[in-house]
Amino acid sequence: MTEAFRDGWAWWVIALAIGVPVLLVVLTEVIGALVRRNSPVAAPIKLLRNWVVPAGALFALLIFAVRSPADQVWVRVVATVFGFLVILLVLSSFNVALFANASPGSWRDRIPTIFVEIARLALVVVGLALLFSWVWDADVGGLITALGVTSIVIGLALQNAVGGVISGLLLLFEQPFKIGDWLDTGGVKGRVVEVNWRAVHIQTGAGIQIVPNSTLSGASFTNMSEPAGPYSANATVSFSTDDPPHEVITMLIDVADALPMRLHRLRASVEYAGSGSYGVSIPVVGPADADSALSMYLSWLWYAARRRGFALDGDSTDPVAEPARLVEAMAAIAPTLHLREDDTEALLDTARLERFGIGEIVLAAGVIPDEVKVVLSGSAVLGAEFDGGRIDFGTVEKGDLIGLTALTRERTDAVTVAAEVLTLVAIPLTSIDALIRTRPRLATEIGESLENRRRLAEETLAELGIDGKRIIEERRRSEGR
Numbered sequence: 006m007t008e009a010f011r012d013g014w015a016w017w018v019i020a021l022a023i024g025v026p027v028l029l030v031v032l033t034e035v036i037g038a039l040v041r042r043n044s045p046v047a048a049p050i051k052l053l054r055n056w057v058v059p060a061g062a063l064f065a066l067l068i069f070a071v072r073s074p075a076d077q078v079w080v081r082v083v084a085t086v087f088g089f090l091v092i093l094l095v096l097s098s099f100n101v102a103l104f105a106n107a108s109p110g111s112w113r114d115r116i117p118t119i120f121v122e123i124a125r126l127a128l129v130v131v132g133l134a135l136l137f138s139w140v141w142d143a144d145v146g147g148l149i150t151a152l153g154v155t156s157i158v159i160g161l162a163l164q165n166a167v168g169g170v171i172s173g174l175l176l177l178f179e180q181p182f183k184i185g186d187w188l189d190t191g192g193v194k195g196r197v198v199e200v201n202w203r204a205v206h207i208q209t210g211a212g213i214q215i216v217p218n219s220t221l222s223g224a225s226f227t228n229m230s231e232p233a234g235p236y237s238a239n240a241t242v243s244f245s246t247d248d249p250p251h252e253v254i255t256m257l258i259d260v261a262d263a264l265p266m267r268l269h270r271l272r273a274s275v276e277y278a279g280s281g282s283y284g285v286s287i288p289v290v291g292p293a294d295a296d297s298a299l300s301m302y303l304s305w306l307w308y309a310a311r312r313r314g315f316a317l318d319g320d321s322t323d324p325v326a327e328p329a330r331l332v333e334a335m336a337a338i339a340p341t342l343h344l345r346e347d348d349t350e351a352l353l354d355t356a357r358l359e360r361f362g363i364g365e366i367v368l369a370a371g372v373i374p375d376e377v378k379v380v381l382s383g384s385a386v387l388g389a390e391f392d393g394g395r396i397d398f399g400t401v402e403k404g405d406l407i408g409l410t411a412l413t414r415e416r417t418d419a420v421t422v423a424a425e426v427l428t429l430v431a432i433p434l435t436s437i438d439a440l441i442r443t444r445p446r447l448a449t450e451i452g453e454s455l456e457n458r459r460r461l462a463e464e465t466l467a468e469l470g471i472d473g474k475r476i477i478e479e480r481r482r483s484e485g486r
Contacts, residue, residue, distance in 0.1 A: 258272065361426070383426050
């Protein structure tokens with residue numbers, strides 16, 4: 006026994022028998038604490054406890070306790086396994102230290118995972134080559150030369166495919182766009198739904214367009230989602246040079262500001278480029294809303310231009326403006342206004358036909374109308390506006406009147422929005438006043454209709470737990486009434 010301690014191998018046996026279990030217990034407690042905190046350091050510590058420490062203990066037992074010859078096969082096998090595990094532990098530790106807690110937006114956060122994996126594989130190969138050279142006295146120079154030549158041959162044979170992969174990796178590293186961004190590559194415009202090594206998948210209105218990474222990396226493209234913030238939907242429209250520019254600009258802004266897609270805190274802008282050409286910029290949330298906003302804007306603009314007599318795209322013709330259509334309309338609304346033949350003849354000089362597109366605001370809330378409109382065809386909804394929203398409480402249909410508060414010289418409490426293509430007969434207030442003076446029954450009917458709409462609005466809001474009277478009073482106070 007004395008000889009065993011004097012030779013030193015007994016001390017190694019005792020140290021391994023006591024030290025290894027204690028070390029494993031300590032590492033187990035450390036891992037438990039790290040897992041509870043969701044720390045990424047737990048992964049390399051688990052590798053250390055489960056594999057490196059047992060393999061290292063076995064290697065120490067063979068070399069220092071049993072004192073096996075270093076050139077013995079089993080000693081070399083254990084040394085190889087232990088060395089490989091140490092390489093994995095070092096790489097895992099570096100990965101955690103460099104990338105696990107990378108700050109968002111930093112270069113470490115932007116590096117694609119594939120780059121890290123390729124670098125890790127290269128280091129593992131180099132480490133194994135050195136390990137085999139030290140443990141097995143292997144000549145790895147020839148192997149490295151063969152691998153290099155093979156890599157060159159494969160690279161030349163697959164240069165086109167590999168070029169696309171490299172381009173994809175560079176795009177992933179640079180990250181000029183991300184999933185959900187809108188791109189305009191010149192020939193393709195849409196939202197990015199997938200990015201891989203080879204190509205970018207872009208969702209267009211006609212399906213998924215596959216754009217190779219090599220195409221994007223070799224050409225310019227526009228990321229319409231950057232910088233973050235409001236996005237402008239732009240359109241160029243033209244009118245006749247006879248249309249007054251300032252009046253056209255006012256109409257263009259009014260129509261754009263009424264769009265539901267427009268950001269409420271920002272107004273549209275218009276620039277006159279001369280020769281009847283105008284540039285319109287509408288602030289919207291993002292590119293996803295741009296196409297729908299422009300589609301609705303251009304359709305509304307067609308109706309608005311005809312109501313004002315402007316020549317959009319050089320065309321000012323309006324089918325409803327024909328005199329025969331107005332005569333037919335007067336005959337249709339005669340029962341509603343209790344018109345006689347002489348009244349109809351008088352109104353033909355002052356009344357006019359108007360059309361509104363779906364969703365257009367026929368009469369805004371908080372204004373004093375200067376005319377009364379009679380619905381000839383189509384329908385509209387009445388809504389109460391508050392806190393940036395709208396609650397619909399009623400409808401107006403054929404034969405109903407819009408702008409009843411013109412007779413009482415009061416501001417409107419509700420907004421009227423066209424639910425479908427709406428055709429109206431607009432009658433100036435002076436003409437309506439003349440009719441009412443000779444038709445008390447018409448005045449009574451208008452007063453009852455106005456009161457019914459107010460009561461309907463209050464009842465609808467009350468069902469939702471909203472004090473309609475309070476909202477109206479607050480609006481009136483804000484308007485200085």
